[in-house]
Amino acid sequence: MGFLGKLLIACICVINVFAIKAADATDYYVFTKFPEPLTLTRQQVKQLYLGARLQVADIKLEPLVLPAGHRWRAVFNTRVVGLTESRINSYWAQMRFTGKRKPPLEVESIKQMFDLVESKSGILAVAPSDLVDKKLYQVVYQFTE
Numbered sequence: 001m002g003f004l005g006k007l008l009i010a011c012i013c014v015i016n017v018f019a020i021k022a023a024d025a026t027d028y029y030v031f032t033k034f035p036e037p038l039t040l041t042r043q044q045v046k047q048l049y050l051g052a053r054l055q056v057a058d059i060k061l062e063p064l065v066l067p068a069g070h071r072w073r074a075v076f077n078t079r080v081v082g083l084t085e086s087r088i089n090s091y092w093a094q095m096r097f098t099g100k101r102k103p104p105l106e107v108e109s110i111k112q113m114f115d116l117v118e119s120k121s122g123i124l125a126v127a128p129s130d131l132v133d134k135k136l137y138q139v140v141y142q143f144t145e
Helices: 003-024 042-049 071-081 085-098 110-119
Strands: 027-032 062-065 123-128 138-144
Touching (some): 042 071, 071 123, 071 138
Parallel strands (some): 062 123
Antiparallel strands (some): 027 123, 027 138
């Protein structure tokens, strides 16, 4: 087999690896219970999770986070916020010291997260798309792992 044949086989292998990884990619939703249609940009979601305030139709949007180390939180932090957990911890240490912003409410479990979203309009949470019923919740932002 010549050089071109080997190169072709190598390319096919690389394409297959990327196809398998793409097939394994998980879609995530940032979702809420909200009385009106609402869509947020990546930048708006990032700013909300970094302590900015946003109010829509007299309803304050309040983000929730799962405990540090939870896979969904790690994926969200790297894909949407663009920071690692340690960088986010440094950011919040600085914000607490200066008193400028407050971190999102940290929930203990996925059940608690869904219960809080269900209980109050404007609570934002992050979960894989297969766990979020679009008939019950409004998806305000979507991203892929």
